[in-house]
Structures are given as C-alpha cells and as structure tokens.
Amino acid sequence: MEGAGEIWAYERQTPNLTIGLRVKEVLRHERSPYQELLVVDTVEFGRVLFLDDCIMFTEKDEFFYHEMITHVPLCAHPDPRSVLIVGGGDGGTLREVLKHRTVQRAVLCDIDERVTQATRDFFPTLATGLDDPRTEIRHEDAIPYTASQTGSFDVIIVDSTDPVGPAQGLFEEPFYRSLKEALRPGGIVVVQAESPLVFRNIVQRVVQGLRAVFPATSAYLGPTPTYPGGLWTYGAGLMEGDLMPRRHPRLETKYYTPAIHEAALLMPPFMDNLFR
Amino acid sequence: MEGAGEIWAYERQTPNLTIGLRVKEVLRHERSPYQELLVVDTVEFGRVLFLDDCIMFTEKDEFFYHEMITHVPLCAHPDPRSVLIVGGGDGGTLREVLKHRTVQRAVLCDIDERVTQATRDFFPTLATGLDDPRTEIRHEDAIPYTASQTGSFDVIIVDSTDPVGPAQGLFEEPFYRSLKEALRPGGIVVVQAESPLVFRNIVQRVVQGLRAVFPATSAYLGPTPTYPGGLWTYGAGLMEGDLMPRRHPRLETKYYTPAIHEAALLMPPFMDNLFR
Numbered sequence: 001m002e003g004a005g006e007i008w009a010y011e012r013q014t015p016n017l018t019i020g021l022r023v024k025e026v027l028r029h030e031r032s033p034y035q036e037l038l039v040v041d042t043v044e045f046g047r048v049l050f051l052d053d054c055i056m057f058t059e060k061d062e063f064f065y066h067e068m069i070t071h072v073p074l075c076a077h078p079d080p081r082s083v084l085i086v087g088g089g090d091g092g093t094l095r096e097v098l099k100h101r102t103v104q105r106a107v108l109c110d111i112d113e114r115v116t117q118a119t120r121d122f123f124p125t126l127a128t129g130l131d132d133p134r135t136e137i138r139h140e141d142a143i144p145y146t147a148s149q150t151g152s153f154d155v156i157i158v159d160s161t162d163p164v165g166p167a168q169g170l171f172e173e174p175f176y177r178s179l180k181e182a183l184r185p186g187g188i189v190v191v192q193a194e195s196p197l198v199f200r201n202i203v204q205r206v207v208q209g210l211r212a213v214f215p216a217t218s219a220y221l222g223p224t225p226t227y228p229g230g231l232w233t234y235g236a237g238l239m240e241g242d243l244m245p246r247r248h249p250r251l252e253t254k255y256y257t258p259a260i261h262e263a264a265l266l267m268p269p270f271m272d273n274l275f276r
Numbered sequence: 277m278e279g280a281g282e283i284w285a286y287e288r289q290t291p292n293l294t295i296g297l298r299v300k301e302v303l304r305h306e307r308s309p310y311q312e313l314l315v316v317d318t319v320e321f322g323r324v325l326f327l328d329d330c331i332m333f334t335e336k337d338e339f340f341y342h343e344m345i346t347h348v349p350l351c352a353h354p355d356p357r358s359v360l361i362v363g364g365g366d367g368g369t370l371r372e373v374l375k376h377r378t379v380q381r382a383v384l385c386d387i388d389e390r391v392t393q394a395t396r397d398f399f400p401t402l403a404t405g406l407d408d409p410r411t412e413i414r415h416e417d418a419i420p421y422t423a424s425q426t427g428s429f430d431v432i433i434v435d436s437t438d439p440v441g442p443a444q445g446l447f448e449e450p451f452y453r454s455l456k457e458a459l460r461p462g463g464i465v466v467v468q469a470e471s472p473l474v475f476r477n478i479v480q481r482v483v484q485g486l487r488a489v490f491p492a493t494s495a496y497l498g499p500t501p502t503y504p505g506g507l508w509t510y511g512a513g514l515m516e517g518d519l520m521p522r523r524h525p526r527l528e529t530k531y532y533t534p535a536i537h538e539a540a541l542l543m544p545p546f547m548d549n550l551f552r
Contacts, residue, residue: 008294010294010296014320015298015319016297016298016318016319016320017295017296017297017298017320017321018284018286018294018295018296018297019293019294019295019296020286020293020294020295020296021292021293021294022291022292022293042292043291043292044290044292044293044474045293060473061473061505063546197336197337197501198320223499223506223507224506225473225505225506225507226506229337229501229506230499230500230501230502230505230506230507231499231501231506253544253545254544254545254546255544255545255546256544257542257544257545259539259542260539260542260544262539263535263536263538263539263542266533266535266536266539268530268531268532268533268536269529269530269531269533270339270530270531
C-alpha cells in the first residue's frame with residue numbers, strides 16, 4: 001500500500017478500522033510507568049501524540065476537541081473560578097481553560113508526568129498554560145484526589161484516555177459520584193464520551209452513569225477528524241440547569257463560538273435513539 | 277499491523293493519510309469504462325463502495341453526507357419541483373431528494389452506469405428511488421447535458437467524485453456557468469466541496485469559482501466520518517437570497533433537522549480564514 005522507504009504510524013481505532021499517518025520523524029518513543037508514549041512528526045497533521053497506540057491529538061486538529069471540551073462548560077457556568085482537569089496532561093484543555101479571565105485556579109491532575117514532559121519538549125502550542133500562576137499540576141491518581149476535594153470546583157473536565165488501561169475507573173459510577181461531591185453549588189462536569197458511531201455502547205454507558213448520579217445531564221457533539229468516527233460525544237452532569245451559554249467572553253478560538261456552542265447541543269435523530 | 281488471514285481495504289485519503297477497513301467479503305471488483313469500482317462488505321461500516329480507490333460511501337455513515345447535500349438546498353428553496361443530481365449514480369442523494377413531496381421530477385445524470393448497477397445489486401437501502409416514477413436516469417456526460425438544460429431546475433446537486441479523473445470538469449468555472457444557466461429563477465446549486473482540513477485548496481477553489489459566477493454564494497459544513505478529515509464542506513451558488521431553511525417538511529432523517537440545517541451554516545473562525 002505505502003511506498004518503499006516511507007514511515008507510517010497507525011492507530012487501530014477499532015479491531016476493524018485503522019488510520020495511518022505518514023511520519024517525517026519519530027521524536028520520542030518510550031514506556032512511561034503507565035502507558036506507551038509516542039511522539040511523531042507527520043506530514044498531514046503536524047506533530048502527534050500517541051498513548052498506548054491511540055492518537056491523543058494532532059497539532060493540526062486538536063483545537064476542535066480542546067475548545068469544545070472546555071468552552072462549552074465554562075461558558076455555560078455563570079462564573080467559573082475554580083476548574084479541575086482530570087487527565088489532560090498534554091496541556092491542551094488547560095490552555096483553553098486559562099483563556100477565561102474568571103478562572104483563578106486551574107488544577108491539572110494527570111497520573112502520568114511523562115505526558116506533560118512530552119508537551120514541554122515537543123508541543124509548545126499546548127504548553128502555554130503549564131507555568132501559568134493560576135495552574136496547579138498534580139501528577140497523581142485522579143480518583144483519590146477527586147474524592148478528597150469536596151465542594152471545591154465550579155467546573156470539572158474529564159479529559160481522559162479511553163476506558164481501557166489507566167483511565168478505566170474514570171468511566172465508572174463511583175467516580176461520577178466523587179465528581180459530583182467535588183463540585184461547588186451550580187457546578188458542571190464534562191466528560192469525553194467517545195464516538196457515537198463506532199463506540200455506541202461507551203456513549204450509552206457514560207450517559208447512563210451520569211444520569212444515575214447528577215440531578216441534570218446533557219450531551220453535545222463536535223468534530224474530531226483524527227478520532228475514530230470523526231465525531232465526538234461530550235457528556236455533562238450538572239447540579240442544575242442546562243448547558244446553554246450563559247457567558248459570552250471574548251475568546252480567541254478556531255472552532256468554538258457561542259452559536260456553535262448552541263448548535264453542538266442539538267441532538268440529531270440518530271443520537272436520540274442512542275440515549276434511549 | 278493487521279492480523280494474519282485478515283483482509284483489509286485501504287484508501288490513501290491523501291499521500292500522507294490512510295484509512296483502512298477490515299473486510300468480510302469482496303462483493304465486486306471491476307473496471308468500468310470510467311473508473312475502478314470495488315464493493316466490499318466491512319465489519320465496522322457495513323457495505324462500502326470504492327471508486328478509483330476512494331470511499332464513496334459506507335452503509336453506516338452515508339446518511340450524514342446524503343442528507344446534508346440534499347435537504348439543505350431543498351429546504352432553502354421555497355418550492356423545489358425539478359431537481360438535477362450531477363453524479364450521485366449510487367442513488368443516495370436521489371433517495372433523499374424524493375423524500376420531498378414538492379419534487380415532481382428528479383434527473384440523475386451520472387456518466388457511469390456501473391455505479392448505479394452496483395447499487396441495484398448490493399445496496400438496497402440506496403436504491404429506493406431508482407425506479408420512482410418521478411426519476412429520470414441518464415448515463416451520460418453531465419457537462420453537455422447540463423449545458424443543454426437552460427432554465428430547467430429549481431435545485432441542482434453536484435454529488436461528484438473528487439476533482440481528479442472523470443469529475444475534474446465538474447470543479448471548473450465553465451461548468452458552474454452551465455449550472456447557473458440551467459437553473460430556474462430562484463434556483464440553488466449545491467456542490468460537494470471537499471475537506472476544509474486536508475483539502476483547503478480545493479475548498480477555496482470551489483468557493484472562488486462559485487463566487488465568480490453566482491449572484492449569491494454560501495457554504496456549510498457537515499460530519500463525514502469516513503471521508504478525509506471527518507468534516508465536509510458544501511458550497512452553494514444561488515440566484516438570490518441565502519441558504520436558511522424556508523420550508524420545514526416532515527422528513528424521516530437520521531442527521532438532518534431544521535435546527536441542524538441552520539447550525540451547519542455557521543462558519544467557525546478557522547473556515548472564515550479559509551474563504552479569505
């Protein structure tokens with residue numbers, strides 16, 4: 001298929017679906033204590049981070065995911081001051097969170113220090129928030145950390161890897177209960193909830209788990225060109241209300257706008273079936 | 277990468293980006309007079325049609341593309357009676373066009389009869405409109421056909437392959453002029469305009485071509501999980517007005533709704549840059 005002498009990096013997105021990116025250079029390939037970490041420079045999508053053989057982000061399209069997982073909950077909250085990011089050690093979500101001037105404290109809790117180091121070494125455009133005075137980086141297990149933080153956060157963003165390996169517990173109901181307890185009144189939790197097209201069962205499980213725990217829930221969709229199925233679900237648990245934009249701060253973004261925020265909440269007919 | 281004894285079908289979506297689908301069975305593989313045609317049954321996406329090594333559609337996700345290329349112009353038009361589909365020999369767009377009761381005549385003009393035959397043989401869910409009494413199928417070159425049809429159509433949908441090979445002329449300004457001449461007053465043309473992420477230059481060329489010819493133009497976006505970049509641009513040329521929904525017919529759809537129609541017209545910041 002590919003030409004002689006070419007280097008390609010593949011993700012087997014499901015057992016039956018593969019994406020391949022032509023590689024200019026392998027920048028790092030190591031086993032951290034938690035996962036296999038690969039940084040490559042690709043022709044089509046710029047530099048790319050793989051964890052356990054899955055694409056976490058590419059420089060070219062990461063803005064879709066990081067903007068949508070961040071600005072929807074932060075603009076739905078009337079006054080987000082304290083934000084927790086679970087996972088997200090690459091710094092992309094943190095960068096977006098810190099665009100909000102209301103935010104006084106942003107805690108990044110990712111168990112794997114090597115992911116953050118990879119950003120420091122290879123992804124300057126994702127590293128901009130790591131040394132911000134509002135940032136607190138904790139390289140520890142988010143499950144006990146979250147359980148210890150009763151009533152601490154206005155918004156919690158679960159920017160995790162897939163529900164296999166280190167992130168498995170982040171998709172389970174006991175963790176959702178901790179998230180709820182860690183919220184301040186009026187708080188909002190958003191979790192990355194996988195592809196509605198190729199991981200229907202995970203989307204359903206997340207939504208059902210959130211529904212079992214939170215007084216109100218919501219979900220929205222956004223494009224993710226290099227994730228399986230090209231379209232991603234974000235699930236939300238709320239203490240009250242909904243995810244409609246309540247604030248319209250001036251944000252420098254490539255995809256997010258208040259109108260796109262509202263549009264992302266529209267559930268197409270095929271998604272309604274998914275939630276039943 | 278893949279396991280022993282497995283069959284995979286790949287599309288090299290760009291020289292530097294590949295998608296692979298695991299195949300259960302190869303159903304047809306032939307050279308038509310115009311292109312190479314492959315029909316496979318895949319594990320992840322059901323049956324898939326490839327033309328010249330490019331995925332045209334998969335059973336599982338074709339609804340995104342076919343609904344969006346059809347219902348946006350047909351609902352933006354106040355009374356679409358006569359519709360021309362250029363390309364689209366697979367019948368998917370035709371199926372959607374015929375959901376509109378206003379439509380009295382739907383002409384499908386695709387040069388390659390073998391594509392339509394593949395639908396008849398392997399894709400019953402796309403074939404539903406082929407024998408409709410309102411349908412007129414013409415297996416001929418759409419360029420002279422369109423040039424001969426002055427003032428004939430309310431909506432023209434250019435559901436073409438990529439701008440290499442047989443479809444090249446369908447992306448050029450002389451053809452856009454024929455499209456304009458073939459419209460009735462108040463008519464609308466929509467053309468598939470490729471990926472804003474990996475084919476920026478084609479998107480720009482289409483939009484500039486339409487602008488050079490039509491009194492008004494517009495563009496919108498929709499998800500396309502198995503097309504390169506996961507997100508697709510549709511370009512529109514109009515004799516007047518815009519693409520906002522003017523009719524809200526009851527349509528059985530999986531993705532399209534009037535609210536999603538309006539949302540698709542919102543141009544994210546990164547697209548605005550693309551049009552400048």
